[in-house]
Amino acid sequence: MQWTKVLGLGLGAAAFLGLGIILGHFAIPKEASSPAPQDLDLQILETVMGQLNASRIRENLRELSREPHVATSPRDEDLVQLLLQRWRDPESGLDSAEASNYEVLLSFPSQEQPNLVHVVGPTGDIIYSCRQTEENLTGEQGGPDVVQPYAAYAPPGSPQAVNAAKHRVAAVLVYTDPADINDGLSSPSETFPNSWYLPPSGVERGSYYEYFGDPLTPYLPAIPSSFRLDLANVSGFPPIPTQPIGFQDARDLLCNLDGTLAPTTWQGALGCSYRLGPGFLPNGDFPADSQVNVSVHNRLELRNSSNVLGIIRGAVEPDRYVLYGNHRDSWVHGAVDPSSGTAVLLELSRVLGTLLKKGTWRPRRSIVFASWGAEEFGLIGSTEFTEEFFNKLQERTVAYINVDISVFANATLRVQGTPPVQSVVFSATKEIRSPGPGNLSIYDNWIRYFNRSSPVYGLVPSLGSLGAGSDYAPFIHFLGISSMDLAYTYDRSKTSARIYPTYHTAFDTFDYVDKFLDPGFGSHQAVAQTAGSVILRLSDSFFLPLNVSDYSETLLSFLQAAQQDLGALLEQHSISLGPLVAAVEKFDAEAAALGERISTLQNGSPDPLQVRMLNDQLMLLERTFLNPRAFPEERYYSHVLWAPRTGSVATFPGLSNACSRARDTAPGSEAWAEVQRQISIVVMALEGAAATLRPVADL
Amino acid sequence: MQWTKVLGLGLGAAAFLGLGIILGHFAIPKEASSPAPQDLDLQILETVMGQLNASRIRENLRELSREPHVATSPRDEDLVQLLLQRWRDPESGLDSAEASNYEVLLSFPSQEQPNLVHVVGPTGDIIYSCRQTEENLTGEQGGPDVVQPYAAYAPPGSPQAVNAAKHRVAAVLVYTDPADINDGLSSPSETFPNSWYLPPSGVERGSYYEYFGDPLTPYLPAIPSSFRLDLANVSGFPPIPTQPIGFQDARDLLCNLDGTLAPTTWQGALGCSYRLGPGFLPNGDFPADSQVNVSVHNRLELRNSSNVLGIIRGAVEPDRYVLYGNHRDSWVHGAVDPSSGTAVLLELSRVLGTLLKKGTWRPRRSIVFASWGAEEFGLIGSTEFTEEFFNKLQERTVAYINVDISVFANATLRVQGTPPVQSVVFSATKEIRSPGPGNLSIYDNWIRYFNRSSPVYGLVPSLGSLGAGSDYAPFIHFLGISSMDLAYTYDRSKTSARIYPTYHTAFDTFDYVDKFLDPGFGSHQAVAQTAGSVILRLSDSFFLPLNVSDYSETLLSFLQAAQQDLGALLEQHSISLGPLVAAVEKFDAEAAALGERISTLQNGSPDPLQVRMLNDQLMLLERTFLNPRAFPEERYYSHVLWAPRTGSVATFPGLSNACSRARDTAPGSEAWAEVQRQISIVVMALEGAAATLRPVADL
Known part of the structure; x- marks a missing residue:
């Protein structure tokens, strides 16, 4: 999942007479003699629901998040092979599966010259350094494949200043305040691995590119031969060096800052009053006229990023596509983002693939599974795909279903989507048992957390509207395809965390999910069942369930x-x-x-x-x-x-x-x-x- | 037909076993029991070809061209009613027909202040005046409804000068040279009504707007509520006063001009050497320092222009449209442009409508007949229609067939179209007899005039590519719908006229067509048959005949x-x-x-x-x-x-x-x-x- 651009809100025959002679058959009226049209088979639906297995999702997740797999890394490519292998499996695979490549512009920190943030004393000596990496708390934060925290697409540079006046900002430091992400908690004993909260050294990575898609090839697929913009003509990159830091380092900088008090809404949970500068406090940790030096050495690189696509061919209307997608690339291990979604994707394709290969079932319409590349850099894989196959997709796609992070937390389903998909999600979720205590359906549980009063239906669960936070963006905004994004999420009465606390850090690991987010993987299973039911209803129903x-x-x-x-x-x-x-x-x-x-x-x-x-x-x-x-x-x-x-x-x-x-x-x-x-x-x-x-x- | 913007060139079972018991029927395989799908019926095709009647086309033309019917004039609206009446006839009409209105910006000369072109002597007195109207040669050029020759959308103004130097041009006078339009002939005895050539007083009207569609509502349908550009923000109008004149007046001006000789390619058939000015010849008809005064009083007016649409509902695939269109508005009587096409349109709808009302036939797909308004001002009716129904048309239209001027001359078929329509036109024209002597098919006659060597097919008739000269332009360029334009046209060995000589003049009358262009109306019939066969093939064939x-x-x-x-x-x-x-x-x-x-x-x-x-x-x-x-x-x-x-x-x-x-x-x-x-x-x-x-x- 990519950081969210805030968008507009919304809701989201047999009646013939036989005379016993062969010739008589020819007079049978057409409607009367056709077999019943293929329609949604409730028994198949029930079979699929029953076979979607929480333990298998857990095992998928363990494998997918075993190593960091940032876009285009060797491990990312290994996962391409894993997907192909699963989708080509003779006993549980799809009809066919292919990987396709785009040559896209990504941004990485330099391995040789790490990005640095120092406090420099009046004499020019370094008197404080922010961490270059996150603390190795579980043995998973120290490997060579853990990408240093950075702001992708922020330009290189080494400006030095303290809180330069407005309009003369030289660099930006970004951190996540414990008030926003940790319900105020910040000590090591209160944070991961002792709870789900972000440890003091955790840093949120992210893309700082303003648009989405490959920056060099707007409106063109990033195939090797495509025209690429001169870097000088690219718009949407941040104008100045930018670096994210952990809240531990942020506290050392911010709590030492001098100047007028920041507005109340800017105050946080670092345990001091936040001031606006300029300069440091006279009695603080640094000499008052110290400065902060930010060295960013990010490099733009053309890289090959893969999408993997698999298809189950429709039996009756193969030219109607139900698209179901999830991105594959993570920032580090990405157990939650995106592997919780990929684990569900693989389980769904296994169950459907097994029915397919056994000859038990084939959908009326085609089902296309997609594993997108380079989403974290700006929905790049999905966007390039929509550019390459614009007309074909626009003409034939029934709906796009996105599952990125499948489980943010285990309280309730959350759905973002365009109005026509509301009814099919309602139908699906009324028939699936909610995980956790009680015997509610997913629908009945959902309505407790998100609801609205509809003039037509009365009280119903409320759908959110689709912004641009994940790969549904090009499908709905660029192609006009009815889309939805499914996930399990928080009980907002229990946390005000902006997002699950280890988002985009090296602490987003398998154990984090297994221990804190969804022990037992019941919420993962619930999302798999919801997505599965929606997919079957869209692909098998004689009448499309789009209201x-x-x-x-x-x-x-x-x-x-x-x-x-x-x-x-x-x-x-x-x-x-x-x-x-x-x-x-x-x-x-x-x-x-x-x-x-x-x-x-x-x-x-x-x-x-x-x-x-x-x-x-x-x-x-x-x-x-x-x-x-x-x-x-x-x-x-x-x-x-x-x-x-x-x-x-x-x-x-x-x-x-x-x-x-x-x-x-x-x-x-x-x-x-x-x-x-x-x-x-x-x-x-x-x-x-x-x-x-x-x-x-x-x- | 509108003056042509020159564009890129191109081409353009029963195998079941009956056991004599009712239950056995249920085992009949699907394919075996369905009736044969509805496909092109050759007998219906032959019936339609036989019923398209040259005399009826002639009578249609007589009625349609009886009065001038410039866009939005009372007579134009009368013809809307005529079309509605025909298309709603209980015995020969369509399933339904409707008129729809757009409020569009047109340009007309002032009735009170006619546009004037004078030669003004050194003392300021008018020593020569160009004709304000064409000579009333047949009694049809003098009525109050004959719009004065003018350049639509040319701005008002009264500049005076003689052949101002480049970059200081104050006004433009336009005329058609007898070399370009009359094979060099120019005397009254050699021209209409004594031949098909343009009389000396004939003036070609036309739109001088650079784009097409309503100038105030680009990309929006010109419904009353639509946002309209401020006139100051409209682009595409001519920058200076412009007025067309006849070649008689042009001769008086041009043959008296002084200065260096114009280039050879600029010379024409006015019987003198054309010079570039400045000033008049010392021994000519005017004092050397006379000037030309051009007074243009054109006015922009918001007017209601109607399209008329009629439909024959498809029996099997009503959501697939075969669109057939022709514009209705003329400059004056418009017997050729566009009534020769409207006469064919009405005959085609009559023949198909009669079969429909009799219950003999209903097409597999829907056939939509369109009578466009305000084409002469810039394809306005058709463009607004495509703007209003963009998605619906793009999703459902099989092809657009345009017949504007159906007969330019009676030598051969001429087709402009995109490559996929080539095959269906070939199939149709091979089965229709060509008018005139001999016993050739339209195809075999056509190939004698326009042909090319195809690497795939050998020698075939060559299709021209679609520019923007008529209402097909929005369909092919804006909507991407396979389109074609059909007409009968010249034997180029017999005339080099740019277009039929009375084009856009008050001499384009019924008698002109009846006497010179297509006596007997065989070419009109040939176009009707070609269009009819193409329509039936596109609407009735089980497999679409688009190659x-x-x-x-x-x-x-x-x-x-x-x-x-x-x-x-x-x-x-x-x-x-x-x-x-x-x-x-x-x-x-x-x-x-x-x-x-x-x-x-x-x-x-x-x-x-x-x-x-x-x-x-x-x-x-x-x-x-x-x-x-x-x-x-x-x-x-x-x-x-x-x-x-x-x-x-x-x-x-x-x-x-x-x-x-x-x-x-x-x-x-x-x-x-x-x-x-x-x-x-x-x-x-x-x-x-x-x-x-x-x-x-x-x-």
């Missing part, structure tokens, strides 16, 4: 927010929301009418072509919200409902952002024209969406 | 041109064509393999879903060549093979144009980087195209 009318609630909530929070302002500028109201109503009416036609058809005996046409309407609905010209400044973001929202009003992102920019400009400004343009773009998308939901031969 | 492997010839020819004419230059700049070679080879191999799979399937007993999947591959192939980010400066042009080519080498347009721009820049320039980027864009498109042609479950 497009569930988009209406999102649209109405966006519309209401626009009316309530922007209506008066827009009126002042003579901008009407009327066309938007009409478009939302039209969408709603067409979606409802389509739902009724589906019901009617389900009660009859529809032929496979009829259902295929209807399924195409459902599958392609999400595509109608794409407009590559809507936000030209936002690379890859083309979805007019889920693009990043920086404006404060929780409405259509283009409208929200345009209003934020226009608010302080004069009437008639270009910024106000852009507000009008953004409304027209949404109206066009909604009208287009409604048009695709209408009966196909209506003008 | 995607015919793209290979185009790609190979583009590749060879690149290698021969650019190879050395690219090598100097270390740019390799290797990846392009590999991509073309891959496309070729995949297309051939798909062709073999189709043949195998055709020889078996494929089920409708299998064929649907294969047809989707064929239908969607053209979409894979679209890239909205390939040519951001070229509005709407997204097709990487058919975008406008300004470079001199007949290869991939992006490559050709980028090389033209890079040629004179330094090695390593941005322009050379763009050459590399353009190669990558084509490689990506071809690799993506090959991927969509592969078996659908291959990774």
Whole structure:
């Protein structure tokens, strides 16, 4: 999982007469004689649910997280082979599996010249050094393959200063405060390996590239022959040297800082008052006029990163793909991120593959399994894949299911997704027992933690909206494919940790998962079962279980927010929301009418072509919200409902952002024209969406 | 038909055992019991060919061209009603028909202040005036509805000068030289109504807007609520006043001009030597220091323009559309442009509608008939339609067939189209008798006028490539839908006229067609039959008759041109064509393999879903060549093979144009980087195209 860019919120025949003579057969009407169309088989579903095995997931995880496997490292490539071997296994493998390569620009710290952070005294001597590596607490933090903590894509340089004034910042040091990650705890006895909390030396690695995909080949697949930007023309890299440090080192620097007090919301749990500088405290550990020297020696390198793809060919509609993906690369051992997801992926492919190879089952549609490379550097493997196969994927993909970190914690399911996937996740989770005490379904457990009151359904679990934190981003934002991200997560009444505390550190190990996150691996199993059930329902159901009318609630909530929070302002500028109201109503009416036609058809005996046409309407609905010209400044973001929202009003992102920019400009400004343009773009998308939901031969 | 922007050239079982008991039926294998799938019915095809009637086309034309019907005029709206009435006729209409409106920016001359061109003497008095209207030769050139000759979208202004030096041009006068349009003839006795040639007073109207679509709403449908650009932000209008004049007036101005001789290629048939100015000849008709005053009073107006759409619902695959379109608006009576096409459209819809209403026939796929508005102003009706229904059309349209002017002359068929449509046009035209003497098929007649030697087929008729001269432009360039334009045209050994001589004048009347262009209307009938056969083949054939492997010839020819004419230059700049070679080879191999799979399937007993999947591959192939980010400066042009080519080498347009721009820049320039980027864009498109042609479950 990659650090999260915060985006807009949302919800996430037999009736013939036999006369006993052969010729009679020829008069049998078509519908009557066709065998029942292949549909979801509840017995197969039950078999799959029963065979997904927690112990096997645990063993997968042990193997996957045995060694650090940062993108393109030898161990990363070993895991490519492991995946290929599993997916090509004659008894439990898929129909076929292939690895494919992209030549992409990654960023690594130098092995010869480690990145350094020193305090330098007035005479120029080093009087303090931050740790170059994390403390070797379990024997797993010291190996040569543990990549030094660093900020990927931060430029090299060795600036020296103390807290230079705004606009003259020379370098950035980043740390995670115990208040944000450890519920305030910070001592070694309170932290890993004695608890799940981050040890004082732990440092969060990450990519500091602003966009996603290979930085040198935007919109082009990073195959060797592709045009690559000159480095000078790359945008999105941090402008100055940046280095992450542990909170132990941060305390030594921050608690010695002089100057005015930082705002209350900036204070943390390091046990001192945080000040803004400049200079160090007169009576602190360092002479007051000491400086901090940051030496960053990161290097950009072209590397070969692999995706691994495996397929189970659909029996009836092989050209419809249910895509299920997880990234493979970690920062260090990555037991949680991403191996908890890879362990689930392998177990799911084993169970389905075994049924396949036995001849017991073959899905109606194709199922594609994907192991993405170089996600941690910016969703690179998945993005390059979508660039290379843009049209094919857009035309044929039913949905994309992402499981990155499968278990953040073992309290409840958490789902992010577009509205049409809500119903299939609900159907799946109502039928699976929740891990842990009690006898609740995953659904009933989930609704206790995340819920909302739906005008249509009453109280239901609430889905989050998809940002850009993992490999679903190119699928939903760039290709317009209905997507979801599944995981087990926290009980928020028990921790306020921003994320599981060892995230992106060398302490994210098998024992950490086994001991603290999911002992017994019941939550891993629950995610595997949820994903498995969703995959089977999407791949086997005669009618696609995508409920497009569930988009209406999102649209109405966006519309209401626009009316309530922007209506008066827009009126002042003579901008009407009327066309938007009409478009939302039209969408709603067409979606409802389509739902009724589906019901009617389900009660009859529809032929496979009829259902295929209807399924195409459902599958392609999400595509109608794409407009590559809507936000030209936002690379890859083309979805007019889920693009990043920086404006404060929780409405259509283009409208929200345009209003934020226009608010302080004069009437008639270009910024106000852009507000009008953004409304027209949404109206066009909604009208287009409604048009695709209408009966196909209506003008 | 709109004046042509010159673009890149190119081509263009029952094996069961009956046991006599009812239960036995249940064991019947699926393939055996299904009725034969609906396929092209040769008897229906023959019926349609036989019923398309030349006299009825003639009567249609008489009615359609009875009055001038410039876009949005009352008569244009009358014709909307006429179309609706025909298409809603209970005995010969379609399943349904609707008119739809767009509010678009048009440009008209002022009724109160006509545009004027005067010669003004040294003392300021008017000593010569160009005609304001064409001479009323047949009683049809004088009515109040005959729009004054003008250059649509040319700005108003009244500059006065004589042949101002380059870069200080104050106004433009445009005329058509008898050398270009009249095979050199210019006297009244040699021209209409005495021959098909342009009379001396004839003036060609036209749109001078650079792009297409409504100028105020690029990429948005021009529905009333849509955001409209400020006029100040519109690009693509001519910068200075412009006015077209007849060659009679042009002779009076040009033959009196002084100065150096114009280049030989600029000389024409006005009977004098053309000079470049400045000033008038000392012994000519005007004082030497006379000036020309051009007064343009064109006005921009928001007008409601209608499209009319009618549909015959497909019986089996109603969500697959065969689109057939023609524009309705003319400049004056528009007997040729566009009513010759509308007359064919109405006859085709009558014949198909009659079969439909009788219950004799219903196509497998839906057939959509379109009558576009405001084409003459820049393909406005069709462009707005594609903007409004972008996704729906892109996902479902099998092909777009355009018939604008159906008969330019009566010598031969002429087809412009993308390579996949070649085969269906060949199949259709081989079965239809050519009009005129002899007993040739349209195909055999056609090959005598336009042919090429195909490496695959030997000598075949040659298709032209699609520019932007009519309503096919948004379909092929913006939506990536396989398109074609059909017409009957000239024997080039008999005339060198750029286009039929009365093009866009008030002399383009019914009698002109009836007497000179196509007496007996045999060529009109031939176009109707060709279009009808193509429509039936596309809408009724079980397997779509789109031969995607015919793209290979185009790609190979583009590749060879690149290698021969650019190879050395690219090598100097270390740019390799290797990846392009590999991509073309891959496309070729995949297309051939798909062709073999189709043949195998055709020889078996494929089920409708299998064929649907294969047809989707064929239908969607053209979409894979679209890239909205390939040519951001070229509005709407997204097709990487058919975008406008300004470079001199007949290869991939992006490559050709980028090389033209890079040629004179330094090695390593941005322009050379763009050459590399353009190669990558084509490689990506071809690799993506090959991927969509592969078996659908291959990774």
